[in-house]
Amino acid sequence: AQSVTQLGSHVSVSEGALVLLRCNYSSSVPPYLFWYVQYPNQGLQLLLKYTTGATLVKGINGFEAEFKKSETSFHLTKPSAHMSDAAEYFCAVSVGFQKLVFGTGTRLLVSP
Amino acid sequence: DSGVTQTPKHLITATGQRVTLRCSPRSGDLSVYWYQQSLDQGLQFLIQYYNGEERAKGNILERFSAQQFPDLHSELNLSSLELGDSALYFCASSVALAPYEQYFGPGTRLTVT
Secondary structure, eight states: OOEEEEEOSEEEEETTSOEEEEEEEEOSSOOOEEEEEEOTTSOEEEEEEEOSSOSEEEOGGGOEEEEETTTTEEEEEESSOOGGGOEEEEEEEEETTTEEEEOOOEEEEEEO | OOSOEEEOSEEEEOTTOOEEEEEEOOTTOOEEEEEEEETTTEEEEEEEEETTEEEEEOSOOTTEEEEEOTTSOEEEEEOSOOGGGOEEEEEEEESSSSSSOOEEOOOEEEEEO
């Protein structure tokens, strides 16, 4: 069964520092992978997705993720954190074209 | 703004009661998904409809049901409510079945007292 694991329920960075949020997936078929962000009291917003093709995917707000099949990973990065990036981030895998299975989420804290 | 609307935004009700949550998908989207977000269970898929037909079921309790109407809006009905049903309920929509991205509504926060 497809699943995702997000390492670290909380990640703290300083403003301007590199953001790295980890996601590993488990899938018996080529996966479709997504990163979503959830700001307080809001719904989920799509940051980026990987379906096929280029393994480095660029998303909104300066985020990108690289699909690494050999490592079964889809880590999310941003070169320089902003205060506005503080939110909860969810990695998800599409299962059977019918639903998303989400990781447990990583809360990103950005300090001045 | 994702284009997906959900009403009501907040709902407070008592145990044993029944509520209906409503979702309007983005214009042109045929597929609607319902998810439940709670502190202990995280984000869990409940059910999916595509063009009026149920396509997939997840961890949806028998006390819960949903439907998608001809105008493509969807309703999630929760009955015999228990304290543990308190959660955020999200609706999402997508153009077709997959692997198209899903766009999420702002959610309905249900509090059962």
